Amino acid sequence: MxxxxxxxxxxxxxxxxxxxxxxxxxxxxxxxxxxxxxxxxxxxxxxxxxxxxxxxxxxxxxxxxxxxxxxxxxxxxxxxxxxxxxxxxxxxxxxxxxxxxxxxxxxxxxxxxxxxxxxxxxxxxxxxxxxxxxxxxxxxxxxxxxxxxxxxxxxxxxxxxxxxxxxxxVYGPREEHKGKMASMVLQLTVQILKGKRPRLFKWGEQKRDFVxxxxxxxxxxxxxxxxxxxxxxxGTGNARSFNEVVETIKKALRTDVEVEYFDNPYKFYQNFTQADLTHTKELLNWTPQTQIEEGIPEYVNWIKENVDWEELPY
Ligand SMILES: NC(=O)c1ccc[n+]([C@@H]2O[C@H](COP(=O)([O-])OP(=O)(O)OC[C@H]3O[C@@H](n4cnc5c(N)ncnc54)[C@H](O)[C@@H]3O)[C@@H](O)[C@H]2O)c1
CATH class of the missing domain: 3.40.50.720 (NAD(P)-binding Rossmann-like Domain)
Incomplete structure (x- = not known):
């Protein structure tokens, strides 16, 4: 092939x-x-x-x-x-x-x-x-x-x-080159690792389907x-808020740092995404295996072990 x-x-x-x-x-x-x-x-x-x-x-x-x-x-x-x-x-x-x-x-x-x-x-x-x-x-x-x-x-x-x-x-290993387009999971993890407060658009309740x-x-x-x-x-078929993402990262890093909220500067912004997977399951015989509770801790460990996070611009 x-x-x-x-x-x-x-x-x-x-x-x-x-x-x-x-x-x-x-x-x-x-x-x-x-x-x-x-x-x-x-x-x-x-x-x-x-x-x-x-x-x-x-x-x-x-x-x-x-x-x-x-x-x-x-x-x-x-x-x-x-x-x-x-x-x-x-x-x-x-x-x-x-x-x-x-x-x-x-x-x-x-x-x-x-x-x-x-x-x-x-x-x-x-x-x-x-x-x-x-x-x-x-x-x-x-x-x-x-x-x-x-x-x-x-x-x-x-x-x-x-x-x-x-x-x-999408979030996971090998996205460090993406700068501001990298997943919020990477950006927030690096902010916390650097000792900063994780930054979210007010008030962190926007929801996304993180896969x-x-x-x-x-x-x-x-x-x-x-x-x-x-x-x-x-996707996963489950929308999760940015606040939930931060909580999951904090748990993985065993820290209690507080979020810093700021105004969203973008006029065009998706506030809520959630995939319907009915067609996907029928066509591909595929279902997502990983919710953020498993994916984020695995990825956070990968970041700690493999990423030169001090050099990243977050
Ligand atoms: N990451 C996400 O959350 C997400 C979500 C929806 C869709 N996508 C889509 O998934 C695909 C992969 O995205 P990604 O997140 O891996 O981004 P990425 O930037 O890491 O990967 C894109 C790759 O395409 C290459 N590329 C760009 N223009 C090219 C060109 N003209 N010729 C040859 N190569 C070129 C880049 O150098 C890069 O290696 C893209 O089509 C993107 O639109 C990604």
Whole structure:
């Protein structure tokens, strides 16, 4: 089996390649990344080939096409939800995706790609695929545009399996390069480790569906193994508040530090996200295994042992 993983130097992509390498030692793995956000450190134990280039460039797309992959796991994207350059966001996230689907059509490759819970904006939760898809920022819109194009592609190419995974708020190892886009679990943990008070937007009661990266990796593998096509949510199905996240981190670090609340400067902000997982369970035969009570302590230990947290800007 030959697999191409775009964005393999990034957070979710690197967790995916390391699991594929472990579970399927016979597979040939190819990471495609332009290192605009991802970090070589995430690839240090990866034995496959790394193709350095942007998926917006024709020569990179041609290299992928030449490989005739059996599957493309497409994680590469601009992930900055605060970026307002609409053209750039659409070119990297949506136009490059169309080119990858064209490669898949020619090579009959399966495609599993990263969409996002951001497509729902401030829709009434739980978020259901096909309902209330009104993104609040251009990042969310670029993912919705990908999903719409993918749906058309699925209809026109029923023999090419394509699965879109709408990840909600992913947290876990290997996201330190993401700066302000890293999960709040990392940012709050580092603030506490540095002896600071954890900082939350007033009053910490906004809720998100926090999903552990191991569950996302499993969803990618199950999506490929399903051989089916569709677009599904990837979350836990449980919304948890930022206050609950802080409490869980404090317990893991055995500290009683108090939260510092401050005004939210963002006009476009999702106040409450929760994934409906009905379609996901049907299509992928996947259910999330990790709630924050298990995921956060495991991750906090990983941070303490593996991250140069004093150098992080939180
Ligand atoms: N982390 C989350 O909570 C979350 C939530 C919803 C969706 N997603 C999606 O999951 C995917 C992975 O996100 P992540 O959190 O791992 O972010 P990340 O920034 O760690 O990973 C993205 C990777 O894509 C690479 N990349 C960016 N532009 C590229 C280009 N033009 N050509 C080649 N490579 C390029 C980056 O260098 C990076 O390695 C993205 O598509 C993102 O939109 C993530």
């Amino acid at each position: 030959r697999a191409v993983i775009t964005g393999g130097a990034g957070f979710i992509g690197s967790n995916l390649i390391l699991e594929l390498q472990k579970r399927f030692p016979d597979w040939e793995l190819f990471v495609v990344d332009d290192f605009s956000s991802g970090n070589f450190k995430n690839l240090r134990t990866f034995n496959g080939e790394v193709i350095t280039g942007s998926i917006t460039e024709e020569k990179t797309i041609q290299k992928i096409e030449k490989l005739k992959p059996d599957v493309i796991f497409h994680q590469g994207a601009i992930v900055d939800t605060t970026l307002t350059d609409q053209r750039r966001m659409m070119e990297v996230n949506c136009e490059a995706f169309k080119e990858l689907l064209e490669v898949a059509r020619k090579s009959r490759s399966a495609v599993v790609y990263a969409s996002s819970g951001a497509v729902y904006g401030n829709t009434e939760p739980p978020m259901v695929v096909g309902k209330g898809e009104l993104p609040e920022n251009v990042y969310g819109y670029s993912k919705l545009a990908m999903d719409r194009y993918a749906r058309k592609f699925m209809k026109e190419n029923p023999t090419v399996p394509v699965v879109g995974l709408r990840y909600f708020n 552990y990266v191991k569950d996302c990796v499993e969803a990618n593998i199950k999506a490929f193994e399903s051989g089916k096509s569709g677009i599904v949510n990837v």
